[in-house]
Amino acid sequence: MKDARPCSIADTLALVGEKYSLLVLREVSLGATRFDQLVRNIGAPRDVLTARLKRLVDAGVLEKVEYSDRPKRYEYRPTRAGLELEPVLHTLMAWGDRHLQEGGFRPMVLEHTCGHELVPQVVCRECGEVVEHGDLTAHPQTPGWTATGPAVA
Amino acid sequence: MKDARPCSIADTLALVGEKYSLLVLREVSLGATRFDQLVRNIGAPRDVLTARLKRLVDAGVLEKVEYSDRPKRYEYRPTRAGLELEPVLHTLMAWGDRHLQEGGFRPMVLEHTCGHELVPQVVCRECGEVVEHGDLTAHPQTPGWTATGPAVA
């Protein structure tokens, strides 16, 4: 991954894009914050999960909190930054619900305080409109890069 | 990944969550649709990229389009389903811009048709409110599962 386009999507994925990392975020958001719960609910190998948790804690997305000494036991809670990844989870869920669940099967429904089932939608903060592909123009800010690739190549 | 929570987030990630897959979507959304462009702009090994493209085509997220016979050459275009993954990219970008780019460095700015820089936000489609963590309640629809794990364990 050298000489690639500088991009905050790639940078974010470098932190939370490894296998299981976003599922860890899903679990801690739902309140399953302990190691064995994570192993069971995600189905990840324990050693891999250990590595992911360490990385997420180091990145400031989770914090390791002692919930018992004697024996020492810890749980993993989402930080503010961690909770702010929920929009990513919601857009992934929305896409899966729309394109993957044949027959309308849904394993989980999130209810919004407004009383309805949550159907997440991305809007422009400025004008409030739903963001469509055709409504966007890319402006590269890195010398040598254009929207479709390196300018000097 | 056996016996894990049934979940459309996990299902979606199983399709597009492997390393580089979402970056491929980023590139084709920006108009870089050819193999060598993808290799250069993403920085992925060619054989891995080949595997990802095949998977994304099989999943119906990309389509392989001939743009020249003699010599046969193909490009990869996002399908409608592929373009509908853009909200995922936008929320990843928003998080990275907010938490990762110290000093305000930005490699790319997306301009919305409203004339402002795009700052993506997830809202509830029903009421239009910005979705916050505390405003959600999970309703499991799978027998044996609750919000925090298996009910029968």
Place this chain on the structure above:
DNA sequence: TCACCGAGTTTGTTTTCCAAACCCACTAGG
């Protein structure tokens, strides 16, 4: 005393990733 629990760590094997080199069809230049 013995079984059990949570939270990992260790072990040995299977997969995947990776960079570099190579291949093939074709085009352009000399």
Place this chain on the structure above:
DNA sequence: CCTAGTGGGTTTGGAAAACAAACTCGGTGA
């Protein structure tokens, strides 16, 4: 004709990561 270059891959061989299962450690409860 010979050679170089381009686009879109495939092949090769070694390094890294994932995986399941077994094990460890501190402590509890019967």
